[in-house]
Amino acid sequence: MSHSQQSQTDFLSEVASWTQETCLKKLDNALPAVVKQLENADFIENGIRALQVLCDVVLPCVVREAMEERVFRSISKHVCHLVDRALDKIQAQLAESEEDSSEGDVHSVLEECLQWTLNIGACLESCINLTLTSNTSSVELCLVQSLLRCSLHFLRQVYKHCKDSSDLYGGFLDLVSDTLSQLFKKAHSLQMMVLGLLDKVYVTGAALEDQVVVLASVCTGLFEVCSLVTSLDVKLSLSLWKCISKLCSQHLALLQDRLDVCPFINFLCGEIKEGYSYLFQLSPQAGSHTLCDGDDKAFSKTVRILGFQMKVVVALLRDFSDYLGECEARLLGLLLHLHRHLPPSLSCVPLPDKQDSEVRTHVVNATVPCLTHLVGNRAFRSAFTRDSADHEPEDQFPKLLLHLMVLDILPKCEDDVVDMWLRPVKK
Numbered sequence: 001m002s003h004s005q006q007s008q009t010d011f012l013s014e015v016a017s018w019t020q021e022t023c024l025k026k027l028d029n030a031l032p033a034v035v036k037q038l039e040n041a042d043f044i045e046n047g048i049r050a051l052q053v054l055c056d057v058v059l060p061c062v063v064r065e066a067m068e069e070r071v072f073r074s075i076s077k078h079v080c081h082l083v084d085r086a087l088d089k090i091q092a093q094l095a096e097s098e099e100d101s102s103e104g105d106v107h108s109v110l111e112e113c114l115q116w117t118l119n120i121g122a123c124l125e126s127c128i129n130l131t132l133t134s135n136t137s138s139v140e141l142c143l144v145q146s147l148l149r150c151s152l153h154f155l156r157q158v159y160k161h162c163k164d165s166s167d168l169y170g171g172f173l174d175l176v177s178d179t180l181s182q183l184f185k186k187a188h189s190l191q192m193m194v195l196g197l198l199d200k201v202y203v204t205g206a207a208l209e210d211q212v213v214v215l216a217s218v219c220t221g222l223f224e225v226c227s228l229v230t231s232l233d234v235k236l237s238l239s240l241w242k243c244i245s246k247l248c249s250q251h252l253a254l255l256q257d258r259l260d261v262c263p264f265i266n267f268l269c270g271e272i273k274e275g276y277s278y279l280f281q282l283s284p285q286a287g288s289h290t291l292c293d294g295d296d297k298a299f300s301k302t303v304r305i306l307g308f309q310m311k312v313v314v315a316l317l318r319d320f321s322d323y324l325g326e327c328e329a330r331l332l333g334l335l336l337h338l339h340r341h342l343p344p345s346l347s348c349v350p351l352p353d354k355q356d357s358e359v360r361t362h363v364v365n366a367t368v369p370c371l372t373h374l375v376g377n378r379a380f381r382s383a384f385t386r387d388s389a390d391h392e393p394e395d396q397f398p399k400l401l402l403h404l405m406v407l408d409i410l411p412k413c414e415d416d417v418v419d420m421w422l423r424p425v426k427k
Contacts, residue, residue: 008037008046012053023061031058035074044089047082048119051075055123059130065143067131072146079120079150083157086116090161094168107175114179117158121186124151128193132200139200145214151194152221158187159228188236191225195243203251216259219247223264230271234305241268241312252319261316262325268313269327269334272363275306279359280341280349299355307362314366317373328380331370332402336391338364339398347394371405376417385421 015023015030023030034054041047054075062070090113097106127147131139161168162184169176198218203211226240244264248255279302282295317324317331342348342356342364351359374380384402391399410418 009049012037012049015057016053018057020061023057027058027061031062031070034058035071038075038078044082044085044113044116047078047085048116048123051079051082051123052119055126059127064131064133067127068143068146072127072144072150076146076150079124080153083117083120083154086113086120087157087161089113091168094170094172097172103172103175106172110169110172110176111179114176114183118179118183118186121154121158121183121190124154125190125193128190128197132197136200138202139197141201141203141211141214144197144201145211148194148197148214148218149221151190152218152225155187155191155194155225156221156228158183159225159232162187163228163232184232188233191236192239195239198243198247203254208254212254212258215247215251216255219244219255219259222247223267227267238305238308241309245312245315248319249315256320257323259320259323260325261320261323262327265313265316265324265327266330268309268316269330272306272309272313273334273337275302275309276338276341276363278302279306280351283349283351283355296355300358303358303362307366310363310366314369314373317370321373321377324377324379326379328374328377329383331374331380332383335367335370335402336395336398338367339401340394344401345394345397347397367402368405368409371402372409375406375409375413375421378420381420 011033015034018026018030031054034050038047038050038054041050054071059067059071090110093106093109093113097103124147128151131144131147162180165180166173173180203215222240222244226237226244229240230237248259248261279299282299282302313331339345340347342359343350384406406421410421
């Protein structure tokens with residue numbers, strides 16, 4: 001260890017031993033010094049040590065209103081970099097293990113890197129806890145924007161790492177499975193804290209335009225996390241969608257023409273179609289009229305999940321019907337897919353009455369609300385009225401059913417919407 005590194009270590013050890021009173025007295029000098037050590041850390045462990053001292057000892061002495069300006073803004077990119085370095089080192093070590101490293105040496109390095117990542121997650125939890133004191137009823141977005149940015153980065157990277165772990169670790173997976181499980185639980189815990197923080201966020205102030213950009217970025221970041229976690233834990237995915245939907249609704253006036261919801265809707269359409277097809281794999285064989293207990297529970301659980309996802313789609317269509325981007329064709333494909341599998345479609349898969357009723361009540365009955373929000377959208381009208389030859393033969397009858405639904409909706413619409421559907425426009 002060089003003299004410079006030794007002095008840095010000694011300084012951090014000294015700060016770590018301070019009482020809160022001592023830290024308050026020396027805060028103006030200690031805070032920038034600890035942040036500088038985090039910024040200039042050559043080794044991952046040194047950066048994490050500086051981050052721990054900062055979060056555990058120094059940050060509690062900073063008033064909440066000053067945390068963003070004095071701390072979070074300065075450390076956000078460095079925290080993201082630490083996460084990336086720790087996880088990248090795992091990949092590098094696994095690549096090297098194919099050469100001449102012993103299993104014990106590799107395992108030791110992998111555990112160390114995973115522990116570093118766990119420590120970073122714990123630091124982020126400490127930061128969020130300090131912004132949410134017991135009497136905190138609301139938090140201005142501009143005071144936590146950098147903290148949210150690095151927390152979402154942590155979640156995205158860790159969930160991706162867990163998702164890829166089987167392929168990444170290969171024969172080492174059993175050796176690190178317990179620590180990987182701890183890391184996933186840490187990400188879960190941090191995610192719930194982030195969602196709790198977002199539940200108290202509000203947007204105001206002179207720099208409103210900047211905050212709108214941040215808010216849109218947060219929604220997009222939540223979606224990116226959601227797209228990763230869907231295959232890992234459906235409950236985590238649903239909690240993320242609930243938060244996204246709530247944020248969009250609460251801040252609709254700010255986000256309506258700024259947030260690109262097209263990727264959200266396209267992703268949900270794909271998830272719903274896949275889950276809906278799975279329902280019919282659980283359906284009884286020809287001649288049977290009931291499902292076995294296990295399949296019945298799986299069927300009902302899947303229906304509830306699909307029903308929630310459809311509610312999110314309906315909410316996004318309600319709030320962003322004029323700002324959908326290019327997702328109208330995917331939406332039409334989803335609606336056709338839903339009706340293709342149920343009577344009176346000629347290609348339907350018969351279900352017992354109980355299951356048929358569940359599917360219609362929780363999933364398919366969302367068709368009319370979807371169409372109600374879409375009839376005023378010209379891009380959807382164009383996709384809908386396009387030549388039927390563009391669709392599969394089994395979609396012809398479902399398409400006719402959708403036509404009838406649109407005709408029921410149009411009399412309740414404004415004249416310009418009716419004209420758009422019923423009167424051809426010369427170009």
